[in-house]
Amino acid sequence: MGDFRMTDAGPVPIGDGRGGRSELADPGRVGDVLDVATLDAPDAQRDLIVGFIADRVREANADGVVVNMSGGLDSTVTAALATAALGPEHVYGLIFPCNKTGAVNARDAEGLAEALGIEHDTVHLQPLFAQFGSLVPDRFDLHDEPALTGNLIARLRMSMAYLAANATDRLVIGTTNRSERLLGYLTKHGDGAADLLPIGHLYKTDVRALADSLDVPEFVTEKRPTAGFLPGHYDRDDLGAPYDTVDAVLALAVDAGMDADAIADRIDVNEEVVSRLLDRHDSTDHKRSTPPIPSR
8 A cells, every 4th residue: 555556557647747857866876975875775764664654643643644745756755655554544635736836736646646545635725825915914025025925835735734634633744855854945834844754864866766666656756846836946946956966965964974175076066056055054954943942
């Protein structure tokens, strides 16, 4: 349960590959630049995460999980793992289109949820977003402010997910990966809020390797990663580098303790790119920490 099984005609969900080729290179790239492999046994990692999800839900005495599904790699892998851990009857998917780009991805997410056999609902957020925006004080202009509006939409999605979780006695399962966490490429109290993060320890390239072991459809694994707020805008535009570079830099800096100069030499990447990524990691530490409390 939870895998996307292949038929003679291809994956069960039908996709047309819209979104283009993936930004990700061979998932072994990070392992190649480090002295230790990152995901040399995807099947073992799958079993580890499936057990983790089952244990956390059981310990919470919950009836399952709620997962926000975007039609992208991370949420699809997370939903598949949760289904394998709990059975489809204990996984509920929420799909939140808010613009034309989101509508295209929402159709993919609906097909993926149906292939997994999980209950799901599609909630069009545009009316709620518009109403919220109409109540915002004039001094906070949301027009032409993609960061503000993107964070707001992410928080509206998570509010709906927690409403569903409260109503059904379930946990909210997050879909954020390690690359996003280390760069603060998430919204506080939005996609950064969850009761458990089953792929939070995996770099984006690792998630892709795990997706291959789950038979996630090709049209998902080949999508260019995007937050989906602006047409034609992708994660690489925000981060300044594709994920194979991002993951190699982060693994060498955070896991292996190398400095920017050494990393640039090791993987033949411009030192400015490395420094910018590491600066982002340092400046977003607050997104990986609990709120500070005065010491006595």
